Amino acid sequence: MIGGGYAGMAAAQAFCERGAHVAVFEAAKVLGGRARRIQYRDETLDNGQHILSGAYSTLLQLMQRAGGPATDLKRIPLTLSMPPAFRMRAPRWPAPLHLAAALLGARGLGWADRFAALGMMRALRASNYQVDPTQTVAAMLSAHRQTSALLRHVWQPLAVGALNTPIDSASAQVFAHVLRDALDAKRDASDLLLPCVDLSALYPERAAALVRERGGEVLTGCRVDALAPRAAAIDLRFDGQARTYDAVIVAVGPHQLASLEAPGCLDGAKAAEFAFEQIVTVYFKFAAAVRLPEPMLGQADGRVQWFFDRRDLLHPNARDGLIAGVISAAGSPSTTDAAAGEGTFETLAWRELSVHCPQAPEPEWTKTVTEKFATIACTPALHARRPACATSHPRVFLAGDYVHSPYPATLESAARSGVDAARAALASITPH
Numbered sequence: 001m002i003g004g005g006y007a008g009m010a011a012a013q014a015f016c017e018r019g020a021h022v023a024v025f026e027a028a029k030v031l032g033g034r035a036r037r038i039q040y041r042d043e044t045l046d047n048g049q050h051i052l053s054g055a056y057s058t059l060l061q062l063m064q065r066a067g068g069p070a071t072d073l074k075r076i077p078l079t080l081s082m083p084p085a086f087r088m089r090a091p092r093w094p095a096p097l098h099l100a101a102a103l104l105g106a107r108g109l110g111w112a113d114r115f116a117a118l119g120m121m122r123a124l125r126a127s128n129y130q131v132d133p134t135q136t137v138a139a140m141l142s143a144h145r146q147t148s149a150l151l152r153h154v155w156q157p158l159a160v161g162a163l164n165t166p167i168d169s170a171s172a173q174v175f176a177h178v179l180r181d182a183l184d185a186k187r188d189a190s191d192l193l194l195p196c197v198d199l200s201a202l203y204p205e206r207a208a209a210l211v212r213e214r215g216g217e218v219l220t221g222c223r224v225d226a227l228a229p230r231a232a233a234i235d236l237r238f239d240g241q242a243r244t245y246d247a248v249i250v251a252v253g254p255h256q257l258a259s260l261e262a263p264g265c266l267d268g269a270k271a272a273e274f275a276f277e278q279i280v281t282v283y284f285k286f287a288a289a290v291r292l293p294e295p296m297l298g299q300a301d302g303r304v305q306w307f308f309d310r311r312d313l314l315h316p317n318a319r320d321g322l323i324a325g326v327i328s329a330a331g332s333p334s335t336t337d338a339a340a341g342e343g344t345f346e347t348l349a350w351r352e353l354s355v356h357c358p359q360a361p362e363p364e365w366t367k368t369v370t371e372k373f374a375t376i377a378c379t380p381a382l383h384a385r386r387p388a389c390a391t392s393h394p395r396v397f398l399a400g401d402y403v404h405s406p407y408p409a410t411l412e413s414a415a416r417s418g419v420d421a422a423r424a425a426l427a428s429i430t431p432h
């Protein structure tokens with residue numbers, strides 16, 4: 001396994017659960033890849049706040065089998081809270097009543113908005129969630145006459161959160177799949193799951209413990225430089241050494257493929273030429289117990305889409321405060337921002353946070369984490385170019401959030417692709 005992110009660790013877990021011997025090579029010192037713990041001063045942060053969904057069936061099962069307790073995640077019913085204008089919360093009622101009740105009870109929506117939303121969901125269900133593969137989310141919403149209140153408070157936050165791509169360019173088909181699995185499924189599929197431990201501890205490190213327990217190896221700080229395929233085996237080169245394996249799963253990020261030498265194996269995936277969307281996370285640490293009214297607070301009009309109360313989630317009894325502001329599909333601070341003298345994301349985020357916490361003192365420190373290659377851009381064209389798990393070598397496979405899937409690049413698609421790759425790799429080495 002090359003790569004110890006969520007895809008690589010899912011593949012490793014699936015592999016060793018089937019009794020196969022596995023070795024994971026991870027270039028970084030910490031497991032998790034684009035969902036990992038970072039240390040800053042004496043604080044444990046993440047490279048970016050993540051939200052899981054109740055629809056993440058594969059990842060949630062893997063986590064459970066790896067021994068992750070339910071308390072690692074705070075499960076809340078689908079809630080979109082954007083004070084003061086908008087609030088929607090699904091009650092714990094059976095589907096689809098929970099969604100109808102959420103729309104009926106939403107503050108900030110009128111009857112026209114509610115009927116339009118239900119009309120679009122009905123139409124999508126009637127089409128079996130198949131839409132024109134070239135259509136964008138914005139075009140789909142416009143074709144279904146969604147109102148501006150729905151766009152600002154419901155569809156845009158959901159689409160940008162899930163696809164990390166502006167709705168003007170995001171794939172309607174992928175969004176339709178997300179809506180199907182989260183909103184037109186069992187009630188708990190629409191739940192939001194907020195991590196209460198850091199992202200490396202949440203899954204990759206538990207999976208690594210399981211792999212080691214079953215006799216496998218997980219090597220961190222160990223970059224693979226090249227794979228040299230032979231007819232029925234592959235040599236891996238790392239740190240001036242070489243080892244031979246029956247099959248290899250390449251679970252590096254799409255932006256990291258180019259630096260891996262792999263003649264005759266990865267040419268298709270390397271040629272895919274992805275574009276990426278960045279995500280910026282700004283942390284504010286306060287000496288005082290600054291708290292948000294709820295763990296996750298949205299903004300319809302800000303540059304920050306969501307503020308998260310990290311103390312509420314990770315250390316509820318702490319006497320200080322730590323708040324994270326997340327800017328998905330971030331681009332750069334716009335020319336309008338610059339003209340207003342609001343050059344950095346940090347300044348923008350602080351100004352916006354001050355509206356929700358007017359009494360907050362100056363933060364002790366702030367830390368901005370910019371993930372330039374957070375996900376591939378989920379546009380119709382790029383979605384169509386996502387590579388298959390199989391490569392041109394019969395014993396080399398791809399895993400990762402960018403690999404072909406009906407879903408956007410998320411933790412769940414990473415986990416699913418890992419499990420699929422493990423299955424394919426095992427089949428390739430099992431005598432028929």
Ligand SMILES: Cc1cc2nc3c(=O)[nH]c(=O)nc-3n(C[C@H](O)[C@H](O)[C@H](O)COP(=O)(O)OP(=O)(O)OC[C@H]3O[C@@H](n4cnc5c(N)ncnc54)[C@H](O)[C@@H]3O)c2cc1C
Nearest residue numbers: 003005006007027033034048050051224253400401410411
């Ligand atoms: C800031 C941010 C916020 C996000 N928010 C969400 C969210 O709320 N919900 C959600 O579901 N998803 C979210 N995502 C997306 C999610 O993090 C990714 O989809 C997922 O982590 C991708 O996992 P992966 O295993 O496919 O790739 P990666 O995590 O990129 O793993 C690849 C690993 O391979 C290693 N590697 C690379 N080259 C080599 C080499 N030569 N040798 C050895 N190792 C190598 C890397 O170090 C890395 O650890 C977010 C992403 C970011 C960055």
